[in-house]
Amino acid sequence: MKSLIKKAIVSVITAGLMTLSTLSSAVEKPLKVGFVYVGPVGDAGWTYGHDEGRLEMVEKLGKNIETTYVESVSEGADAERVIRKLAQQGHDLIFTTSFGYMNPTLKVAKQFPNVKFQHATGYKRGKNVGTYSARFxxxxxxxxxxxxxxxxxxxxxxxxxxxxxxxxxxxxxxxxxxxxxxxxxxxxxxxxxxxxxxxxxxxxxxxxxxxxxxxxxxxxxxxxxxxxxxxxxxxxxxxxxxxxxxxxxAHLTGSMVHWGGFYTDTAKAVLDKQWKPEDVWGGFSAGMVxxxxxxxxxxxxxxxxxxxxxxxxxxxxxxxxxxxxxxxxxxxxxxxxxxxxxxxxxxxxxxxxxxxxxxxx
CATH class of the missing domain: 3.40.50.2300 (Response regulator)
Structure with a gap:
């Protein structure tokens, strides 16, 4: 009888530990963040700047996030395909970083209402689509x-x-x-x-x-x-x-855009369940230009x-x-x-x- 009771207790403890382990994994699951780039990452320019922002976000948020990017995505049907694939792969937050991605982003967003989307330089928003740009x-x-x-x-x-x-x-x-x-x-x-x-x-x-x-x-x-x-x-x-x-x-200077702060703040807002589909347009005062x-x-x-x-x-x-x-x-x-x-x-x-x-x- 004692042996049966002991086995039962061990089973309950084991089951409890498994439940706690499952809950812990759920809590620690990183936010999956996807990026769609119009050009190659390269070593200068628009796409490079966005990827620098992505890397800054990774550095600041560490294990709380997991990022993916797809580069050289043409605007139009190809963009829609890539955005949809990222959503299907379980990305919680997707940044689409070119003006021509606007309508594809909105279309995919309607099909994935639980995914948050942020579209760069656009003007159309939705229940799960925010917009952002800089005052270049x-x-x-x-x-x-x-x-x-x-x-x-x-x-x-x-x-x-x-x-x-x-x-x-x-x-x-x-x-x-x-x-x-x-x-x-x-x-x-x-x-x-x-x-x-x-x-x-x-x-x-x-x-x-x-x-x-x-x-x-x-x-x-x-x-x-x-x-x-x-x-x-x-x-x-x-x-x-x-x-x-x-x-x-030749190079006198140039107008640069700093995306890292915005990307970090947006991912934190999603993690904290505080994200809202807003329009962000920052300049010198916001540190974006x-x-x-x-x-x-x-x-x-x-x-x-x-x-x-x-x-x-x-x-x-x-x-x-x-x-x-x-x-x-x-x-x-x-x-x-x-x-x-x-x-x-x-x-x-x-x-x-x-x-x-x-x-x-």
């Missing part, structure tokens, strides 16, 4: 101020990806900064209709240099425009990440002026898109004392005075 144009304005001081030809070249508001904002902010210190300077834009295409980016940069541009700016993902500027002996601004090493003489190191060729007084603008933008005492602002034909678009609201900026489809050429439809 804040850094663009500062590069414009530098260009205005550094150009000799008063012609600046700009390599554009797609003619969408996100890119147009940057061109306009850059031009406003440029002409605030050099009213005679103008901006020429070449569109390549791609986010990442080093060959096209370099070709566009070289075309602009051939047209007299002595400074190149870009809203594309590879360092090819900076490399072209280095080879041709002109200046350039990088984008997303520090591209100095690709053109140490930063400037790359300044080239020694830039005079100290110019750097001081730029740093003052940066502080004023961050604390709200200076607003980039505040009137009077004129369109290309010289007519007033934003009257004096009026500021564009976020909706106006997010739907921007016109050029400011100083940008040459027409904006593609």
């Amino acid at each position: 144009y804040e850094g663009r304005y500062l590069t414009g101020v530098i260009a205005g001081h550094m150009t000799k030809n008063n012609v600046i070249g700009y390599v554009g990806s797609f003619p969408i508001p996100e890119v147009v904002q940057g061109i306009n902010a850059f031009t406003l900064g440029l002409r605030s210190v050099n009213p005679d300077a103008t901006v020429k834009v070449v569109w390549i209709n791609s986010w990442y295409d080093p060959a096209k980016e370099r070709e566009a940069a070289e075309s602009l240099i051939a047209q007299g541009a002595d400074i190149i700016n870009q809203h594309t993902d590879s360092p090819a425009p900076v490399q072209a500027a280095q080879d041709k002996g002109v200046y350039a601004f990088g984008y997303d990440t520090d591209m100095t090493r690709f053109g140490p003489d 930063e400037m790359a190191p300044y080239n020694k060729a830039i005079p100290e007084k110019v750097i001081a002026q730029v740093e003052t603008f940066k502080e004023q933008i961050a604390d709200g005492t200076f607003t980039i898109f505040e009137g009077p602002i004129k369109t290309q034909d010289g007519s007033i678009k934003v009257s004096e004392g009026t500021k564009l609201n976020d909706g106006d900026i997010l739907s921007m489809n016109w050029y400011v005075e100083g940008v040459e050429g027409s904006l593609p439809n």
Whole structure:
């Protein structure tokens, strides 16, 4: 009888330990986080910047998360397939990091209501879809101020990806900064209709240099425009990440984006069951936009002026898109004392005075 009682007690204890072990495993199960990238991770630019943010999140949250990424995913049907596969594989949180992923993200999100989705640079949200972006144009304005001081030809070249508001904002902010210190300077834009295409980016940069541009700016993902500027002996601004090493003489600075803080905060919110589908749009004040190191060729007084603008933008005492602002034909678009609201900026489809050429439809 004692033997039977002993066996029963051992069985109960064993069962209890197994239950505790199961509960412990459930509690310690890491949050699975997926990333969809439009280009290769590489070593500079948009996708590289997002992956740096992912790695920062991993460093800060450690064993609480497990991450996966898929690179070079084209926008459209391929994106939908990749996003769905990540959801099917049990990812709890998925970041889709390109504008063209917007509709595929929303479609998959409806099919997986328990998965949280975050879409970069989009404007459509859902019950389980949030959006996020950075105020890239804040850094663009500062590069414009530098260009205005550094150009000799008063012609600046700009390599554009797609003619969408996100890119147009940057061109306009850059031009406003440029002409605030050099009213005679103008901006020429070449569109390549791609986010990442080093060959096209370099070709566009070289075309602009051939047209007299002595400074190149870009809203594309590879360092090819900076490399072209280095080879041709002109200046350039990088984008997303520090591209100095690709053109140490050419690279003046660049508007960079820091995603790590946002990725970490978002994953923590999901872990803490505090996540909500919001729209996040941060700039200097939020630490999402930063400037790359300044080239020694830039005079100290110019750097001081730029740093003052940066502080004023961050604390709200200076607003980039505040009137009077004129369109290309010289007519007033934003009257004096009026500021564009976020909706106006997010739907921007016109050029400011100083940008040459027409904006593609």
